[in-house]
Structure formats: C-alpha cells, structure tokens
Amino acid sequence: MGHGAAQPAASVPRARLDAANAAKVANTLQALATPSRLLILARLREGPLPATELAAEVGMEQSACSHQLRLLRNLGLVVGTRKGRSVVYSLYDNHVAELLDQAIYHVEHLRLGLSDTSDATSPEPGTADAAAM
Amino acid sequence: MGHGAAQPAASVPRARLDAANAAKVANTLQALATPSRLLILARLREGPLPATELAAEVGMEQSACSHQLRLLRNLGLVVGTRKGRSVVYSLYDNHVAELLDQAIYHVEHLRLGLSDTSDATSPEPGTADAAAM
DNA sequence: GGAACAGATGAAGAGACATTCATGTGTTCA
DNA sequence: TGAACACATGAATGTCTCTTCATCTGTTCC
Numbered sequence: 001m002g003h004g005a006a007q008p009a010a011s012v013p014r015a016r017l018d019a020a021n022a023a024k025v026a027n028t029l030q031a032l033a034t035p036s037r038l039l040i041l042a043r044l045r046e047g048p049l050p051a052t053e054l055a056a057e058v059g060m061e062q063s064a065c066s067h068q069l070r071l072l073r074n075l076g077l078v079v080g081t082r083k084g085r086s087v088v089y090s091l092y093d094n095h096v097a098e099l100l101d102q103a104i105y106h107v108e109h110l111r112l113g114l115s116d117t118s119d120a121t122s123p124e125p126g127t128a129d130a131a132a133m
Numbered sequence: 134m135g136h137g138a139a140q141p142a143a144s145v146p147r148a149r150l151d152a153a154n155a156a157k158v159a160n161t162l163q164a165l166a167t168p169s170r171l172l173i174l175a176r177l178r179e180g181p182l183p184a185t186e187l188a189a190e191v192g193m194e195q196s197a198c199s200h201q202l203r204l205l206r207n208l209g210l211v212v213g214t215r216k217g218r219s220v221v222y223s224l225y226d227n228h229v230a231e232l233l234d235q236a237i238y239h240v241e242h243l244r245l246g247l248s249d250t251s252d253a254t255s256p257e258p259g260t261a262d263a264a265a266m
Numbered sequence: 267g268g269a270a271c272a273g274a275t276g277a278a279g280a281g282a283c284a285t286t287c288a289t290g291t292g293t294t295c296a
Numbered sequence: 297t298g299a300a301c302a303c304a305t306g307a308a309t310g311t312c313t314c315t316t317c318a319t320c321t322g323t324t325c326c
Binding site for chain 1: 145146147150152154155156157158159161162163165166167168169170171172175192209210225226228229231232234235236237238239240241242243
C-alpha cells in the first residue's frame, strides 16, 4: 500500500497527545473549523485591518464578525488595538499564520471526498496528488 | 513583522482562500476539532489498528468510535481494510500525519505563550480559553 | 452637550454535532 | 447451520455553536 506522501513541511517535534491535551488542541483548532473564522484569519494574515473593514471583506455582518473576533481573541489567535474610533485587528503571531498556511496546504492536497455526514461510501478522486490504492 | 515567529516548519505555498475553499478547508479541519477524533488520529499515527482495539485505546465506546471513523473515512483522512472479522484502520497518507503534527505543534506553542516578542496587546497564558456563550 | 460613527455584548432561534441504545451485516469456527 | 465475535448503522437525545436583532459603550467632531 503506501499512499501519497507529503513532501515539504519540516518535521516538527512529535508531541504526545493525552486526553487533556487533545481537548486543548481541539478547542483551538475549532477556531479554524469554520469558514467565517477561516476567512477572517486569512484576511488578517495579509495585514491588520479595522473591524468594520474586515467584516466587509469577509462578507459578514458587523455583529457576527465581532462575535467571532471575540472568540479568536479569547483563544489568543488575534489581537485588537484601539485606534481612534476603530479597533485594528491582526494575527497574534506567526504561529497563527503558520498554522493557517499548513492547514490550508495539507487540506488542499488531501484527496478530499467531501460529504461529511451520512452517506458516501468512499472518497472520490478530485484534486489530489495522492491517488494510489 | 508583527509579533513573534515560528521557527521550524517549512514554508508551504501560500494558498489563496476564497469563500469556496474556506468551506472545504473548514469542513476538513472540523475533523481535528474534537478530542475524540484527535485521539483517534493520534493513535493511528503510530500505526494501524483494528476498530475495537482503537476504541479501547482512545477510551470510547465501540459505536461512538465507529461513527467517528465513518466521518474520518468520508473525509478521506483514514482508511479501513477488512482483515478477517476485524477492520484495520490507518491514516490515509502522510498529509494527514503532517497536518496533525503541525496542528498540535503550533497549538501547543500558542498556549504556552512561547510566542516571543509581543508588543502590547497580548493574551495571558492561562487566561486564553473558553469564551463560548 | 449632542450627533454620528465604530465596535461590543446579551438574548434567542436555528442548525449542527457527538454520544448512547438497539439492531443489522459480515465473518469465523464448532 | 448456528453461535459468537467484530463493526456498521439508524434513530433519538442532549448539547454546543453561529447568526441575527436590539441595545449599549466608547470615540470623534460640531
């Protein structure tokens, strides 16, 4: 067997994952598990932006965006600084950007089969660099 | 740049993230957004395992585990092959393992506050968590 | 002070998700 | 063939999450 193999991406230390850590990691990864927040982070990766502009860019309502920003803030993924009447948001640090990039990269390269819940017998080929079987 | 910088991790191509892709990525990342699935994947990263053993290892009921495995299967993250009366599960390919490692690595570093040069508005390590309501 | 802009926040409704219970399918062996 | 084992699957349920609506705080400028 032996399916595809990821090529780049440096090998990071392989951390142990106990039940406690799993909860921690899962909790943070949930921040990347929604289109809206993913778009927010992706926009911020390209540079700081005031809340309202950000909301407009990702196409969400001010309130909804603000709620998500609070979540991301509490997770320590983004920071907001008051500047006049606006609050400029930006990614907290490079770990966030890296995490984002890695996630997008790997996901894009997985042979995604879509169809999350129910049905679907097996993944179907689509955009994948690994299609062996 | 803004704050700190993650050191290892090869620089992967910076993919564009439109609304469509965001949904795709988010959908897959959701697989990593739950402790149970995270534990399943982490265990499989260390080698293939029959469903029942796997369930026992991660401490979940057979049924619950099976449900999650189906989800992971449909997402193309794991594969299961019948061997006698058991079905041996394993990660689909290296992208999955890499994604897992990168995710864990970055998340662990985010929470530890190892993010170096923070200029002002930075979250306190230990305060950042739980904001859902 | 008052008006207008920028953002945050609480409550509520809709939807999604994970787990459990009970049962169904497939396989080995007596 | 039938019992026992290994998984899968459907339904029901409790829980959590995202979004919208209305409102409130903070800031700038007249």
